[in-house]
Amino acid sequence: MNYETIVIGAGLAGMLAALVRAERGERVMMLAKGHGSTHWAAGCLDLLADADDPLGAINQLVQARPAHPYALAGVAALEQALARVRGVAEAAGYPLVGNAGRNLLMPTALGALRPTAFVPATMVNGEARQLGDGRPILIAGLHELRDFFPPLIAANLRAQGYAAEGVYLELPPVERSHDFNPVVMARLFERPAFRAEIGRQLATLVRKGGYARVGLPAVLGLYNAVEVVRELQALTGALIFEIPTLPTSVPGMRLFHAFEQALTKAGARIQIGGWVLRGEGSGSHLHAVFSEAASREQRHMARRWVLATGGIMGGGLRAEHTGVISETALGLPVRTPSGRSDWFQARFLDEAGHPVFRAGIAVDAQLRPLDAADQIVYTNVAVVGSALADCDPIREGCLEGIALATGFAAGQL
Incomplete structure (x- = not known):
């Protein structure tokens, strides 16, 4: 043709x-x-x-x-x-979400802040000007997800004046035992039972620590990320935001x-x-x-x-x-x-x-x-x-x- x-x-x-x-x-x-x-x-x-x-x-x-x-x-x-x-x-x-006339400052997987003009709606609650409201922030991840270290991210955010803590969550029961790359993890977040268990753990942590915002790796679903974020916000009572991981990039x-x-x-x-x-x-x-x-x-x-x-x-x-x-x-x-x-x-x-x-x-x-x-x-x-x-x-x-x-x-x- x-x-x-x-x-x-x-x-x-x-x-x-x-x-x-x-x-x-x-x-x-x-x-x-x-x-x-x-x-x-x-x-x-x-x-x-x-x-x-x-x-x-x-x-x-x-x-x-x-x-x-x-x-x-x-x-x-x-x-x-x-x-x-x-x-x-x-x-x-x-x-x-964003504006060509003003750069946003977004957390990275190292806890640095990088400027960018437009971000997915799933990330916008992590913009630095919102993080700086003095309320505590929780950075949460999973040991099984390589190259995403919540304590490191939180420590670097604290060094910049943000009240942040980092924790690891327990992986909900799944049929696999290895190779939890970002794409695999995103597919798991498409499962209602997996999300519900993650939400239950986060809700417990939010109640104990009084966290206003929770940062998670940007793996909250391949096709329904906005809905996943809304669901986790409803379950935890905190604002949820994604932090980009190393490749493969699920947001991309x-x-x-x-x-x-x-x-x-x-x-x-x-x-x-x-x-x-x-x-x-x-x-x-x-x-x-x-x-x-x-x-x-x-x-x-x-x-x-x-x-x-x-x-x-x-x-x-x-x-x-x-x-x-x-x-x-x-x-x-x-x-x-x-x-x-x-x-x-x-x-x-x-x-x-x-x-x-x-x-x-x-x-x-x-x-x-x-x-x-x-x-x-x-x-x-x-x-x-x-x-x-x-x-x-x-x-x-x-x-x-x-x-x-x-x-x-x-x-x-």
């Missing part, structure tokens, strides 16, 4: 681009080797970390750095993208499922497990790509393409020991530091960040890839998200912001 648009990649940028195209009536396929950054990020929407007012700071940034992805997409695209993604989440029963999976529902409703096809190996084009026009399939290569054809495979951290760019950074799907030119010796700063924790993480694909105002001479490589390809040059989305705290802004812009082009 020939498609009007094929989106390569299944992160937020790719999913939003695919959704906008599909809602315009196009035949769209989203083709990806695996799930994108949703499954390892916190499930929140970071716009710009080092700013009390992210939107105001972004307006200043686009004036100062015209090659930054925010400048290429435009602030209006970011605002429209935020409205659309919040609509997607709301329709799936998983609302996102919920957001992916929300987009999956929206894409299916819009008529888009989703093919996960299709590793794009190379493209086929003539002149400045890309005709087809080839993906890895069982014992053969599969050819996909489309009129237009969106590349949303991510940067170095996401596998869309590959750094070689020879000092070359390559784009893995279409072989597009990558703007990199001049030599491998220039990839890193002398100090690992240098405030400026490492230049290698600003490597990426240079594009024109319509997000079309450019070569070293600033000539368009493919006129029918748009590049979005972390694959773009001239930004360090992790250090700048804008991973989801640039994904949504550029994904939405590519969908509108």
Whole structure:
């Protein structure tokens, strides 16, 4: 089947681009080797970390750095993208709460506070300004859930002036005895009997300690997290909030499922497990790509393409020991530091960040890839998200912001 648009990649940028195209009536396929950054990020929407007012700071940034992805997409695209993604989440029963004009401060799995603009409704009761009301906070977890340590989280919150205590709950009877990862635990929280027993334990602790809020790992169900939080609040008499865990990210999976529902409703096809190996084009026009399939290569054809495979951290760019950074799907030119010796700063924790993480694909105002001479490589390809040059989305705290802004812009082009 020939498609009007094929989106390569299944992160937020790719999913939003695919959704906008599909809602315009196009035949769209989203083709990806695996799930994108949703499954390892916190499930929140970071716009710009080092700013009390992210939107105001972004307006200043686009004036100062015209090659930054925010400048290429435009602030209006970011605002429209935020409205659309919040609509997607709301329709799936998983609302996102926040404001582009003010960063929230949310507890992490280490008890630090990190800024982000929008959080799931299941997390919002843990916002630092609410925690600071002087009333005691309980952080609760389960020994069986790896990498979530309530006493450590509580101790670090206390060091910042919050009245917090950490405890471990007893695991309710279940049929398994090992491998309690976040996804397994989230499935257990879908069970009424499991929730009731957790609620009973928490209610006892809340009565004894007078806790006003209870923080739990972000595993309170895969599909009904808002209802689970409400149920636990009713059982305990305290406000419940989730704290993101280490990957796999259950909140990120919920957001992916929300987009999956929206894409299916819009008529888009989703093919996960299709590793794009190379493209086929003539002149400045890309005709087809080839993906890895069982014992053969599969050819996909489309009129237009969106590349949303991510940067170095996401596998869309590959750094070689020879000092070359390559784009893995279409072989597009990558703007990199001049030599491998220039990839890193002398100090690992240098405030400026490492230049290698600003490597990426240079594009024109319509997000079309450019070569070293600033000539368009493919006129029918748009590049979005972390694959773009001239930004360090992790250090700048804008991973989801640039994904949504550029994904939405590519969908509108």
